[in-house]
Amino acid sequence: MSDGASRTPPHPYERVAAAFRERIADGTWPPGHKLPSRTELGAEFGVGENVVRRAQEVLITEGLLEGRPGAGTFVRPTYDKRTMLRTPPPGVPRPGVAPAGFEGIWESDSLAKVPAPADIAARLAITPGDACVRTVYEFLAERQPVLLATSWEPMAITDRTVIVLPEGGPLAGRGVVERMAHIGITVSRVTEVPRPVRLDDAQAQLLGMRAGAQALRIMRTHYDTTGRPVETADIVVPDERWEVTYDIPLPIPASG
Incomplete structure (x- = not known):
């Protein structure tokens, strides 16, 4: 069996997280940008809200996004100390x-x-x-x-x-x-x-x-x-x- 055939396809949340990273990197989502709702993102990527949530949690852990209680999820801004x-x-x-x-x-x-x-x-x-x-x-x-x-x-x-x-x-x-x-x-x-x-x-x-x-x-x-x-x-x-x-x-x- 070839290496290509043995690779496990990426989990849907990994695909969504990769797309989020790309949007942050190319400036589509600038610092401070509020992400669309999980319902909207789920419809766009053809996944459930739980998949979107997990993708967001991955990027929050990486320090690229931040959750604000009652307000939503945002691209982490650059803070002046x-x-x-x-x-x-x-x-x-x-x-x-x-x-x-x-x-x-x-x-x-x-x-x-x-x-x-x-x-x-x-x-x-x-x-x-x-x-x-x-x-x-x-x-x-x-x-x-x-x-x-x-x-x-x-x-x-x-x-x-x-x-x-x-x-x-x-x-x-x-x-x-x-x-x-x-x-x-x-x-x-x-x-x-x-x-x-x-x-x-x-x-x-x-x-x-x-x-x-x-x-x-x-x-x-x-x-x-x-x-x-x-x-x-x-x-x-x-x-x-x-x-x-x-x-x-x-x-x-x-x-x-």
């Missing part, structure tokens, strides 16, 4: 969940009495299962999600106070330092531990990116003057959208 300054100069507020100088908007969802997972409990020096307020943030710039964060605060500290919800009450959105000061707690230091990660399926869907894309996970914790952790957060920073910069001032040597 933003600078995330984690140690701002004097006069600029210390780093919060939102990057210094961030001009976009954010959406948040807080839930009280969430049992602390073991890793979060260790970071907060509490017992696993202790009640916390968990706040999930999604940051948007130019109507596109660009950053994710999840913050945890022990309810043993904030329960029955006006700051129990970080984005609710009279100090909504003021940040950990100012909110804790309102209930007599002085935050004296912040630690950050950055680690490279890959976006999981849920994170990728929220950001309109492919699962497995490179990101930086910044594990940030605020401490009071006694060394007690009062808040911890995971900030997920997509690599292709941010340049993380730590600008560290140095003392000026005395002259003479």
Whole structure:
């Protein structure tokens, strides 16, 4: 039997994916272009919608397409990286969940009495299962999600106070330092531990990116003057959208 006769014909989704790649490469579908619906594409290529979906998933994995929940599938645009300054100069507020100088908007969802997972409990020096307020943030710039964060605060500290919800009450959105000061707690230091990660399926869907894309996970914790952790957060920073910069001032040597 000849080699040609032994070859397995390409699966229909592979044929469709190849056609999509060609349209992206020759500019028929430029960056930012919204693809027709799966019904339209299925009719054009003579395949079912599931075949079109699988072809799209292949190109999303390759980084050529991106899915935007509720909006459709698009040719991935070229993003200009933003600078995330984690140690701002004097006069600029210390780093919060939102990057210094961030001009976009954010959406948040807080839930009280969430049992602390073991890793979060260790970071907060509490017992696993202790009640916390968990706040999930999604940051948007130019109507596109660009950053994710999840913050945890022990309810043993904030329960029955006006700051129990970080984005609710009279100090909504003021940040950990100012909110804790309102209930007599002085935050004296912040630690950050950055680690490279890959976006999981849920994170990728929220950001309109492919699962497995490179990101930086910044594990940030605020401490009071006694060394007690009062808040911890995971900030997920997509690599292709941010340049993380730590600008560290140095003392000026005395002259003479």
